[in-house]
Amino acid sequence: MTATEARASSPKxxxxxxxxxxxxxxxxxRRGATPWLFLAPALxxxxxxxxxxxxxxxxxxxxxxxxxxxNTYVGGENYAEIAGSSDFGAAVWHTVVxxxxxxxxxxxxxxxxxxxxxGQTRALWFVRSAIFLPVVTAMAVVAEVWRVMYxxxxxxxxxxxxxxxxxxxxxxxxxxxxSLASIAFVGIWRxxxxxxxxxxxxxxxxxxxxYEASAVDGASRWxxxxxxxxxxxxxxxxxxxxxAAIRGLRVFTEVFLLTxxxxxxxxxxxxxxxxKLGLERNELGVAAAGTVLLFLVLLVxxxxxxxxxxxxx
Amino acid sequence: xxxxxxTPVRRRRLGALAAVVVAAAVTATGCSSGSSGxxxxxxxxxxxxxxQDAGSPAAESAEALTKAFTEKSGIEAKLxxxxxxxxxxxxxxxxxxxxxxxxxxNDTGQLGNLVTQGLVREVDREGVAGSGDLADRAWEAAQxxxxxxxxxxxxxxxxxxxxxxxxxEAVGAEVPSSWDELIQLAVTFTNEDPDGNGKNDTxxxxxPGGTTRGYLTWWFATMLWSEGGDFVRKDGDGFVxxxxxxxxxxxxxxxxxxxxxxxxxxxxxSTADSATTHTxxxxxxxxxxxxxxxxxxxxxxSLGKEKYEVVAAPPGAGxxxxxxxxxxxxxxxAGSANEKGQQAFAEFAASPAGQKxxxxxxxxxxxxxxxxxxxxxxxxxxxxxxxxxxxxxxxEHGRNAPALPNWATVRQISAExxxxxxxxxxxDVAGAMGELADEIDAELEKQGAAG
Numbered sequence: 071m072t073a074t075e076a077r078a079s080s081p082k083x084x085x086x087x088x089x090x091x092x093x094x095x096x097x098x099x100r101r102g103a104t105p106w107l108f109l110a111p112a113l114x115x116x117x118x119x120x121x122x123x124x125x126x127x128x129x130x131x132x133x134x135x136x137x138x139x140x141n142t143y144v145g146g147e148n149y150a151e152i153a154g155s156s157d158f159g160a161a162v163w164h165t166v167v168x169x170x171x172x173x174x175x176x177x178x179x180x181x182x183x184x185x186x187x188x189g190q191t192r193a194l195w196f197v198r199s200a201i202f203l204p205v206v207t208a209m210a211v212v213a214e215v216w217r218v219m220y221x222x223x224x225x226x227x228x229x230x231x232x233x234x235x236x237x238x239x240x241x242x243x244x245x246x247x248x249s250l251a252s253i254a255f256v257g258i259w260r261x262x263x264x265x266x267x268x269x270x271x272x273x274x275x276x277x278x279x280x281y282e283a284s285a286v287d288g289a290s291r292w293x294x295x296x297x298x299x300x301x302x303x304x305x306x307x308x309x310x311x312x313x314a315a316i317r318g319l320r321v322f323t324e325v326f327l328l329t330x331x332x333x334x335x336x337x338x339x340x341x342x343x344x345x346k347l348g349l350e351r352n353e354l355g356v357a358a359a360g361t362v363l364l365f366l367v368l369l370v371x372x373x374x375x376x377x378x379x380x381x382x383x
Numbered sequence: 384x385x386x387x388x389x390t391p392v393r394r395r396r397l398g399a400l401a402a403v404v405v406a407a408a409v410t411a412t413g414c415s416s417g418s419s420g421x422x423x424x425x426x427x428x429x430x431x432x433x434x435q436d437a438g439s440p441a442a443e444s445a446e447a448l449t450k451a452f453t454e455k456s457g458i459e460a461k462l463x464x465x466x467x468x469x470x471x472x473x474x475x476x477x478x479x480x481x482x483x484x485x486x487x488x489n490d491t492g493q494l495g496n497l498v499t500q501g502l503v504r505e506v507d508r509e510g511v512a513g514s515g516d517l518a519d520r521a522w523e524a525a526q527x528x529x530x531x532x533x534x535x536x537x538x539x540x541x542x543x544x545x546x547x548x549x550x551x552e553a554v555g556a557e558v559p560s561s562w563d564e565l566i567q568l569a570v571t572f573t574n575e576d577p578d579g580n581g582k583n584d585t586x587x588x589x590x591p592g593g594t595t596r597g598y599l600t601w602w603f604a605t606m607l608w609s610e611g612g613d614f615v616r617k618d619g620d621g622f623v624x625x626x627x628x629x630x631x632x633x634x635x636x637x638x639x640x641x642x643x644x645x646x647x648x649x650x651x652x653s654t655a656d657s658a659t660t661h662t663x664x665x666x667x668x669x670x671x672x673x674x675x676x677x678x679x680x681x682x683x684x685s686l687g688k689e690k691y692e693v694v695a696a697p698p699g700a701g702x703x704x705x706x707x708x709x710x711x712x713x714x715x716x717a718g719s720a721n722e723k724g725q726q727a728f729a730e731f732a733a734s735p736a737g738q739k740x741x742x743x744x745x746x747x748x749x750x751x752x753x754x755x756x757x758x759x760x761x762x763x764x765x766x767x768x769x770x771x772x773x774x775x776x777x778x779e780h781g782r783n784a785p786a787l788p789n790w791a792t793v794r795q796i797s798a799e800x801x802x803x804x805x806x807x808x809x810x811d812v813a814g815a816m817g818e819l820a821d822e823i824d825a826e827l828e829k830q831g832a833a834g
Binding site: 138139221223224225226246330334336346350 | 472475478479481483496499501502582583592593594595650651652653654656717718789791792795799802803805807
């Protein structure tokens with residue numbers, strides 16, 4: 071509405087003003103250029119530190135990279151090598167499992183925390199901040215702390231707790247059977263509070279009247295959550311799932327620091343594999359092919375989720 | 384660009400911004416500035432990289448070395464201590480800029496990699512002043528797959544066992560004289576509470592069993608060779624995988640048993656890197672640790688000199704003792720503006736004067752562990768007979784990694800294969816080693832080194 075009003079009122083103002091000097095082309099150009107000029111520094115930085123490197127990675131993925139001697143074009147060989155290797159298949163699988171587990175865990179736990187901690191009192195504010203702390207802690211620190219807690223013998227922090235309960239000691243990161251789950255748990259521990267904050271923002275947007283109405287209709291607490299809260303949070307879920315999918319696929323720091331893909335490659339994810347290929351085995355071309363594949367997957371995911379959101383609207 | 388690495392942050396940012404703006408104007412030209420046949424200038428300053436953390440005593444020793452070189456030769460040399468962990472990454476970055484440092488002091492294990500990428504110049508062994516004084520074994524570690532030399536030896540080392548003497552005496556055991564006895568001692572250390580604290584919290588053997596930088600291969604090489612096995616063996620003009628030979632399989636079975644049956648390794652061994660294992664040994668949680676002599680000063684400080692002893696790796700089923708020998712070379716990097724200066728630096732570093740500075744007698748910053756120059760007696764200089772054990776191991780039983788075009792890659796692949804066997808106890812060793820051998824053969828083929 072405001073737009074149409076503005077347009078309707080503009081002829082009037084023009085009539086009232088004295089005639090402007092000519093050369094509207096120049097001024098229109100200038101007006102058109104202004105936002106671009108403001109954006110220029112950021113765009114230039116993006117160009118040089120993001121887009122050109124990205125383009126180079128794509129080029130590298132078709133070459134045998136020997137930076138000093140000069141690269142040689144090898145066609146799709148790098149792609150054939152990475153897609154054909156069993157390591158890559160396993161890494162994709164681990165990445166997906168880790169992404170799904172971390173995302174699902176964080177959302178469920180985040181929602182539960184949000185429902186518990188919704189409200190205005192001062193004590194809640196404090197608890198919420200405390201719970202949020204893992205998110206603001208650097209991942210490198212988090213990983214190191216968890217590595218210590220996961221110490222795989224009786225003296226370890228978590229194993230002491232398990233010991234009290236009559237369980238364990240668990241091998242945690244050190245056994246191929248439990249390593250991926252242990253990493254996912256760290257991811258959930260760190261991701262849930264973030265999701266909680268977004269859920270809290272979403273919960274504030276749910277109409278209170280709906281709760282009261284359903285309560286009057288005799289709906290139980292669970293039915294209220296199921297029929298009022300969750301539908302009200304639908305846009306929040308869409309955002310969280312997209313973010314989590316992207317975040318999940320490019321997981322690196324925690325895996326690199328906790329296990330570096332081991333033991334027995336049981337936690338090798340796409341980016342740790344790429345890192346190893348590129349910087350430990352010096353096969354930069356093959357590593358580039360891996361990242362290009364990851365980029366394509368992320369691109370498809372993003373486009374699909376955007377299209378879906380548009381459809382929903 | 385190299386200057387930018389060292390300028391203060393703000394200037395660097397401004398510089399980067401300016402560079403972006405300028406570069407934007409010439410986007411189309413890209414960033415190709417292929418340089419071949421660099422103009423020579425005999426007074427051009429040298430940029431020297433060493434794999435040591437900045438500010439560490441070792442970096443100080445390296446600084447002293449470059450200073451002494453400048454005083455002697457009049458050629459300016461600037462030392463850059465590039466961190467231990469991301470050295471290769473930093474070097475890759477400079478490679479991408481086609482602006483390499485003039486000198487790189489780095490592991491012998493990186494030689495193949497550097498040669499394949501064309502980053503180092505060939506060295507004429509006979510043309511190096513004083514080359515006759517340098518140990519043959521050290522020269523061997525500077526030799527590429529093609530038999531040519533691509534570096535000048537600077538530092539060498541061999542691995543030996545550090546054994547908790549107090550523990551050994553507490554359990555009443557002798558110094559082990561074979562691998563089986565050694566493993567038996569580890570079992571005793573694990574089960575008999577040698578520290579007497581009433582808790583079952585000691586591990587016999589401290590092993591960095593992770594795959595980062597191929598640590599497990601690093602550790603296992605000594606054991607494998609002592610047991611008569613090998614990673615690869617000569618075959619005609621090239622190499623062929625040997626990890627599936629009967630002797631190798633037997634050795635790997637023993638390794639697996641240490642992780643799975645007797646459980647003598649420290650908890651978390653299959654993901655541990657050396658930073659972790661150092662701590663395990665010095666905190667009194669482990670009894671036997673295979674490591675290099677450079678750890679002695681640290682453990683003397685943290686654990687106490689009287690608590691442990693240095694023991695040469697004993698012979699195994701192979702009948703002969705063997706120990707991994709390694710070291711560092713001075714690499715003369717490609718594209719330098721002062722090739723004569725590069726050679727002069729390498730010669731100085733390997734000379735008695737350079738080697739003595741590297742011993743780090745004053746400040747404990749050891750960059751020369753065992754001198755490569757046979758006219759320097761390291762143990763006598765240090766007045767510490769324990770260093771002599773390492774020297775003897777190196778001289779008599781030291782064994783360099785095979786001279787493949789790229790050993791680092793094979794080391795990485797085999798570390799992953801071995802890690803699979805020790806972290807999945809149910810895995811059949813012979814089968815797994817067969818698979819690993821196929822992988823190694825494929826890699827050798829790729830490197831053009833298959834027999």
